[in-house]
Amino acid sequence: GAGVSQSPSNKVTEKGKDVELRCDPISGHxxxxxxRQSLGQGLEFLIYFQGNSAPDKSGLPSDRFSxxxxxxxxxxxxxxxxxxxxxxxxxxxxxxxxxxxAFFGQGTRLTVV
Amino acid sequence: xQKITQTQPGMFVQEKEAVTLDCTYDTSDPSYGLFWYKQxxxxxxxxxxxxxxxxxxNATEGRYSLNFQKARKSANLVISAxxxxxxxxxxxxxxxxxxxxxxxxxxxxxxxLLVSP
Numbered sequence: 001g002a003g004v005s006q007s008p009s010n011k012v013t014e015k016g017k018d019v020e021l022r023c024d025p026i027s028g029h030x031x032x033x034x035x036r037q038s039l040g041q042g043l044e045f046l047i048y049f050q051g052n053s054a055p056d057k058s059g060l061p062s063d064r065f066s067x068x069x070x071x072x073x074x075x076x077x078x079x080x081x082x083x084x085x086x087x088x089x090x091x092x093x094x095x096x097x098x099x100x101x102a103f104f105g106q107g108t109r110l111t112v113v
Numbered sequence: 114x115q116k117i118t119q120t121q122p123g124m125f126v127q128e129k130e131a132v133t134l135d136c137t138y139d140t141s142d143p144s145y146g147l148f149w150y151k152q153x154x155x156x157x158x159x160x161x162x163x164x165x166x167x168x169x170x171n172a173t174e175g176r177y178s179l180n181f182q183k184a185r186k187s188a189n190l191v192i193s194a195x196x197x198x199x200x201x202x203x204x205x206x207x208x209x210x211x212x213x214x215x216x217x218x219x220x221x222x223x224x225x226l227l228v229s230p
Contacts, residue, residue, distance in 0.1 A: 031215065033217065033218060035220075041222075042220055042221065042222040042223045043204065043220040045217060045218075045219060045220070048216075048217035048218075050214075050215065053214075056217050059217075089156065091158065093158070093218070095218070097215060099146040099163070099165050099208070100163070101148055101160040101163055102148075102160075102218050104157065104158035106156070106157060107156060
């Protein structure tokens with residue numbers, strides 16, 4: 001596709017349920033990032049995939065959060081046993097392995113009720 | 114330690130005036146890239162400008178310029194001739210390791226700019 005695609009755009013889930021958020025990066029982009037943004041706040045880094053290297057998971061807030069990237073392309077962020085504090089916009093971005101900008105998707109707005 | 118620091122939570126400017134948004138960074142890597150993004154109320158992240166650590170000249174893109182002071186580790190964004198549509202959140206970001214393998218893109222906390230008529 002032309003840009004980074006995230007799905008769903010909105011997700012409402014009950015506390016305690018698991019959710020999966022999907023990111024389709026721009027074709028050919030080897031770097032993929034997940035960020036979380038609470039209302040009116042900055043971007044909190046979650047996880048970074050770079051080619052075949054081990055992902056940088058240093059930003060994942062708890063073991064309820066995990067992510068995978070299959071075939072170096074599509075990525076799924078999974079949140080298990082969701083809590084109300086997980087409510088936020090989850091942004092995905094991709095970039096080339098070069099000093100160029102990262103392109104962002106439109107985000108998934110997650111609401112845990 | 115914070116990698117990227119934006120000390121101005123909010124800034125106000127009148128239309129047609131210039132405004133400078135501050136950004137300082139912390140790295141020991143000699144090779145890095147600095148980025149500015151704009152996030153309007155719609156939520157999309159819009160790339161504005163990039164500065165490489167080895168670039169000799171300050172980056173410019175239309176009304177945006179980056180005042181790169183390497184020794185001070187600052188990368189301030191200058192917006193000239195502000196427009197009402199410039200009202201948004203602005204984020205400074207850094208990516209280290211251009212020579213040794215790129216690391217993650219790290220963002221500052223942002224500055225909210227309000228342009229008044």
